[in-house]
Amino acid sequence: MKHLTASKLFVMSVLATVVAAPLPALAADWKPNRPINLIVPWAAGGSTDQITRLTATQLEPLIGQTIVIVNQPGASGALGTRSALEAAKDGYTWTAGAVQDLGVYETLGLLKTRVTDWNIFTNVANIQVLSVSANSPYKTAKELLDAMKANPSKISVGTAGVTSTGHNAMEAIAKVTGVKYRHVAYDGGTPAVVSTVAGETEVSAQSAVEQVDMIRGKRLRPLAVVGDKPLEIEGYGIIPPLSNEVPGFTAPANYFGIFVPKGVPDEVVETLTKAWKQNIANNEALKKYAVSRGALFSPLTGEDAQKAVFPAVQQNAWLMFESNKAKVSPETVGIPKP
Secondary structure (H helix, E strand, C coil): CHHHHHHHHHHHHHHHHHHHCCCCCCCCCCCCCCCEEEEECCCCCCHHHHHHHHHHHHHHHHHCCCEEEEECCCHHHHHHHHHHHHCCCCCCEEEEEEHHHHCCHHHHCCCCCCHHHEEEEEEEEECEEEEEECCCCCCCHHHHHHHHHHCCCCCEEEECCCCCHHHHHHHHHHHHHCCCCEEEECCCHHHHHHHHHHCCCCEECCEHHHHHHHHHCCCEEEEEECCCCCEEECCCEEECEHHHCCCCCCCCCEEEEEEEECCCCHHHHHHHHHHHHHCHHHCHHHHHHHHHHCEEEEEEEHHHHHHHHHHHHHHHHHHHHHCCCCCCCHHHHCCCCC
16 A cells, blocks of 8 residues: 555656646647546556556647546456447547557457557556565575476466566566466556565566565565666666576567557547657656656657567567467467567
8 A cells, every 4th residue: 555655646746747847739630629538457556557647647738638547457458448449439538558468468368459450659668577575585586486496386476467567577487487486466566566565475577667666665675677688776776687597588678658549530640649759759757757667768659669569569479378378379360479
């Protein structure tokens, strides 16, 4: 509960700063005449919720309309995504999240949709961190992995559910190292992180933005970045990459953003594209968020976004399929093996 409060206080403080600084109006054809619903298909306080709320405050002055955040968690994000997909194609219902989740719903049998069915507007790329509670006996990633090998399916890992950033990170680790773990799913990244702090689970592999308050507060001990590059967190220091312990280990960037279903009027997409290129691409509030929370500022749109996000979609889809969690072969839904 303390972590939730800290996250909300952080977002509120950033919002107060950016709202006070008026942004120039965006010259665009689409002028919405009523509020826009932006569905966050995860619980409040998590990585998707944090960055989506902040991005919405930056968009509102540009499009001249209120953006209402609606949290609708369930089915690993598929429930809220379905609501946006099935809404009227008038441009007034969007969704958000990690693109790697969006890209695997069809292979999992949760929702018939692909990344190419959406206009993708990315804001940040999040980095996953392998962490344990402050009183855990594991001091390094090697010690944890050795314990997982010695006790298969015994050590519990809390994540935001199947296909979530944490689950995807653990599946990538399991594939390369052969370890087996006990998966415990929650309705969002923040509850999953809190579960590790509270001792309900032994490990968190969620994104740095969801763990950063507990890392700075020394309630979590970060062992490794789930990738091949170190991560520096303000107020803590440098977290080494997992590749130090597992040579050759890599992980594609996990892009987050706002998704608008294709089929909406062209002027809606053109307006958002112009907003991204003229304003979001150089937005100081989003840059500040990324630096302070251990994320990478990565604003992309159109074909650039589709190309950038696809490696993570590929990895996620095939990890799910090869671990028998997917019902449909990725190859049959346009996702070739990487």
